[in-house]
Amino acid sequence: MIRFTLRRLLSGAILLVVVTSASFFLAHLAIGDPTAGLLGDSATPAQRAALRQQLGLNRPLLEQFWDWLSHAVRGDFGTSWRNFQPVSDQISLRVPVTLSIVVAATLLAAVVGLIVGIATGLRPSGILARVLKLASVVLFALPGFWVSLMLVMAFAIKLQWFPAVGYVPLTHSASGWLRSITLPSIALALGAIVMIAEQLRNGFLEVNNQDFVRTLRARGLSARRVTLHVLRNASPAALTVLAIMFVGLLGGAIVVEIIFNLPGIGSLTQSASQIGDIPVLLGLTVVTVVFVVVVNFLLDLVLGWVNPKVREK
Amino acid sequence: MQRIWRATLVAVIALALAACTNAGASSGGSGPDEKIKIGTLLDVTSWDPAQADIGFDGPYLSAVYDPLVALDKDSHPIPALATSWTYSPDHLTLTMRLRSGVTFSDGQPFDATAAVHNLQHLKAGVRSGQTYANVSAVRQVNRNAIAIHLKKKDDALLYSMGLGRSWMASPAAIKAKALSTRPAGSGPYTYDTGKSTPGSSYVFTRKPGHWDRKTYPFGTVSVFPIADPTASFNAMLSGQLDVAYANAADIPHAKRNGWNVASKVATWVGIQFTDRMGKRLKPLGDIRVRQAINHAFDGAAILKSVGQGAGVATNQVFPAGDPAYDASLNDQYAFDMDKAKQLMADAGYPDGFRVTMPMSSIFQPWQPAVQQILGQLGIKVTWKNLSPADYQKNAATYPMFVAVVALDSNAAASVDGRIASRQWFNPNPSTEAFPELHKLLGTIGATSGQKQIAQIRRLNAEVTNQAWQDVWYQANNTYFSNKGIKVTPLTGMMFPTLRFIQRG
Numbered sequence: 001m002i003r004f005t006l007r008r009l010l011s012g013a014i015l016l017v018v019v020t021s022a023s024f025f026l027a028h029l030a031i032g033d034p035t036a037g038l039l040g041d042s043a044t045p046a047q048r049a050a051l052r053q054q055l056g057l058n059r060p061l062l063e064q065f066w067d068w069l070s071h072a073v074r075g076d077f078g079t080s081w082r083n084f085q086p087v088s089d090q091i092s093l094r095v096p097v098t099l100s101i102v103v104a105a106t107l108l109a110a111v112v113g114l115i116v117g118i119a120t121g122l123r124p125s126g127i128l129a130r131v132l133k134l135a136s137v138v139l140f141a142l143p144g145f146w147v148s149l150m151l152v153m154a155f156a157i158k159l160q161w162f163p164a165v166g167y168v169p170l171t172h173s174a175s176g177w178l179r180s181i182t183l184p185s186i187a188l189a190l191g192a193i194v195m196i197a198e199q200l201r202n203g204f205l206e207v208n209n210q211d212f213v214r215t216l217r218a219r220g221l222s223a224r225r226v227t228l229h230v231l232r233n234a235s236p237a238a239l240t241v242l243a244i245m246f247v248g249l250l251g252g253a254i255v256v257e258i259i260f261n262l263p264g265i266g267s268l269t270q271s272a273s274q275i276g277d278i279p280v281l282l283g284l285t286v287v288t289v290v291f292v293v294v295v296n297f298l299l300d301l302v303l304g305w306v307n308p309k310v311r312e313k
Numbered sequence: 314m315q316r317i318w319r320a321t322l323v324a325v326i327a328l329a330l331a332a333c334t335n336a337g338a339s340s341g342g343s344g345p346d347e348k349i350k351i352g353t354l355l356d357v358t359s360w361d362p363a364q365a366d367i368g369f370d371g372p373y374l375s376a377v378y379d380p381l382v383a384l385d386k387d388s389h390p391i392p393a394l395a396t397s398w399t400y401s402p403d404h405l406t407l408t409m410r411l412r413s414g415v416t417f418s419d420g421q422p423f424d425a426t427a428a429v430h431n432l433q434h435l436k437a438g439v440r441s442g443q444t445y446a447n448v449s450a451v452r453q454v455n456r457n458a459i460a461i462h463l464k465k466k467d468d469a470l471l472y473s474m475g476l477g478r479s480w481m482a483s484p485a486a487i488k489a490k491a492l493s494t495r496p497a498g499s500g501p502y503t504y505d506t507g508k509s510t511p512g513s514s515y516v517f518t519r520k521p522g523h524w525d526r527k528t529y530p531f532g533t534v535s536v537f538p539i540a541d542p543t544a545s546f547n548a549m550l551s552g553q554l555d556v557a558y559a560n561a562a563d564i565p566h567a568k569r570n571g572w573n574v575a576s577k578v579a580t581w582v583g584i585q586f587t588d589r590m591g592k593r594l595k596p597l598g599d600i601r602v603r604q605a606i607n608h609a610f611d612g613a614a615i616l617k618s619v620g621q622g623a624g625v626a627t628n629q630v631f632p633a634g635d636p637a638y639d640a641s642l643n644d645q646y647a648f649d650m651d652k653a654k655q656l657m658a659d660a661g662y663p664d665g666f667r668v669t670m671p672m673s674s675i676f677q678p679w680q681p682a683v684q685q686i687l688g689q690l691g692i693k694v695t696w697k698n699l700s701p702a703d704y705q706k707n708a709a710t711y712p713m714f715v716a717v718v719a720l721d722s723n724a725a726a727s728v729d730g731r732i733a734s735r736q737w738f739n740p741n742p743s744t745e746a747f748p749e750l751h752k753l754l755g756t757i758g759a760t761s762g763q764k765q766i767a768q769i770r771r772l773n774a775e776v777t778n779q780a781w782q783d784v785w786y787q788a789n790n791t792y793f794s795n796k797g798i799k800v801t802p803l804t805g806m807m808f809p810t811l812r813f814i815q816r817g
Contacts, residue, residue, distance in 0.1 A: 050439060165547065172508070259544055
């Protein structure tokens with residue numbers, strides 16, 4: 001297990017270096033000189049030249065890369081070109097927002113998906129199974145922004161149960177925080193719920209027909225214990241989907257963050273891209289890659305725990 | 314085990330109920346007497362006045378900083394921390410008397426030393442520096458007076474200072490470079506970091522005993538940066554905002570809701586010519602070609618179809634209502650395709666010519682009209698797609714491009730910023746190549762007051778004659794506010810400072 005963990009950590013570190021290095025050069029290649037976007041429409045060529053000098057953009061690109069990398073490994077991603085604040089400060093303010101909605105959406109998707117998946121797995125021809133089939137088509141067809149807007153119209157504008165926009169940190173108010181993330185989390189989770197339930201249901205049906213399940217039943221185990229055994233064998237596929245969904249939701253959060261005006265990493269990515277704020281974009285890339293590596297690592301551990309055969313492989 | 318599950322379930326339901334119960338209390342609209350919630354388009358760029366953006370930072374910075382000079386609703390400079398000012402007879406020294414008894418939030422006093430330090434900081438700033446480009450030195454006259462020495466006469470200086478380029482910050486905070494993350498000013502409000510969530514909401518509480526208390530009637534001001542117009546509109550509908558930066562398409566809906574609607578021209582929209590000498594694209598060096606392009610576009614129709622009718626159809630870069638604006642010039646290039654084609658033929662281009670123009674997502678709403686109309690003149694456009702950031706950087710390297718350029722509500726500032734000086738959209742003004750225009754610029758520099766305004770009006774006419782650019786219309790910025798709250802927009806400020814948001 002230790003070798004397994006170390007191997008995973010090493011491949012994660014390599015992935016981090018490769019992706020961020022590629023991002024550095026691609027960003028500089030794509031954005032080039034960002035001073036016009038940063039200074040606005042009243043900037044003179046002299047001001048732009050002064051800013052280029054101040055940002056160190058006149059230096060060779062390799063020198064800039066080495067400078068960035070040597071600071072980044074110490075957790076210093078430099079300062080934003082837009083507001084000259086430390087990038088790490090800005091990201092640390094925004095990560096909790098995105099994590100709040102993504103983790104809540106993942107939990108919601110996991111819990112509801114699990115319940116619906118088991119229920120439809122137990123009764124594959126029941127009404128719930130048919131509803132799930134229909135919902136999977138409808139929810140995949142509906143754009144996320146439309147679902148978000150409908151939630152806002154119904155629960156924020158009409159009923160006024162939840163705010164239409166904004167985020168309240170957990171440290172300010174637990175109820176305010178819950179209220180501010182409820183609608184965005186539901187908007188994010190709806191598609192994931194259906195996907196996880198479908199995966200679980202399919203896995204459930206497949207495992208349910210295997211010989212060992214028949215043996216368990218023949219030995220007189222209760223229906224509940226048999227279901228638990230089936231679930232344990234059917235869950236790896238759903239867990240993999242859940243982990244992929246988590247990473248996908250991190251990226252997909254941008255639409256929800258814009259509609260609900262949440263100051264998360266999605267909206268920061270959008271604003272940094274618009275003006276070509278490379279230090280912020282690189283900091284966000286590092287954070288996202290770290291999330292992907294950590295989630296995949298945790299997934300491997302959980303899969304290994306659920307099914308020891310995975311560990312042996 | 315079941316007990317734990319039940320207890321967890323009860324706790325979650327209780328929390329959810331508490332959340333829903335609180336929803337009405339904190340998301341409902343607040344009365345104008347105490348609290349106001351303002352939705353603006355962008356997040357604060359920086360708390361450092363030298364790094365801040367003049368456009369949308371107004372509501373944030375005006376809460377925590379006092380300016381040396383403010384503007385009234387007609388864009389005239391009025392006293393703030395500078396209580397009065399006089400120019401020397403040669404207009405090369407501006408002496409300002411300063412308010413006494415003012416302290417910054419960190420306890421430092423505001424005096425001439427602080428003002429000098431601030432102005433030097435602003436002059437050195439990458440974003441604020443242009444306002445002080447003509448300033449050669451700033452000196453302390455005495456404890457309550459400073460002298461600003463100019464390299465040349467600058468009629469736009471006081472206006473630009475009032476627009477948002479003279480916020481005074483604590484010199485200690487400037488020296489410590491602490492302003493990028495936290496403000497330190499003497500303004501009417503204190504930034505409440507405990508109640509604020511950077512990037513989402515900024516809460517300001519009124520300072521007791523501020524010298525200009527009557528200008529700021531609200532006890533608590535909350536500013537929400539909301540980039541998406543739909544989200545902003547939804548926030549107004551749900552009662553989360555009292556004031557919102559608005560999309561003109563929502564005006565009928567706003568009126569049905571009984572909200573106040575305030576609009577004012579903010580930008581000009583059209584085609585900017587950057588090669589009036591015809592060095593890269595010979596046809597543009599011919600005035601008849603530029604005039605033909607002006608005649609070919611129906612600005613009023615484009616305003617209606619693309620600009621949702623929110624603005625003024627005009628061919629001028631001086632904002633409608635400005636003393637230099639001349640309504641009689643608006644007919645000079647009335648839509649006339651036959652005349653446009655005749656001018657092209659007279660110039661020797663009856664079959665048009667080829668041109669490459671830049672394009673980005675922001676300007677795409679106008680692209681079909683440009684393609685079609687220039688096509689009618691035989692001008693075949695090859696589009697070069699750019700990202701929005703690259704557009705601003707590279708658009709002016711093309712001989713002509715679709716432009717949206719901010720307006721100024723000060724005639725002298727408009728002359729300098731839109732016509733005479735190098736800007737990103739006008740990198741090569743070449744005014745010396747247009748003798749009459751060049752002469753007028755010299756006269757404007759040598760006069761002041763009403764005489765100067767008369768000369769600027771003549772310049773406006775000459776710029777229009779020369780088809781200096783092809784302006785289709787001036788577009789409005791629009792703001793919604795709940796009943797009982799009045800927003801007074803100012804051309805030049807993309808979002809008004811707090812002194813322009815009042816009860817009423």
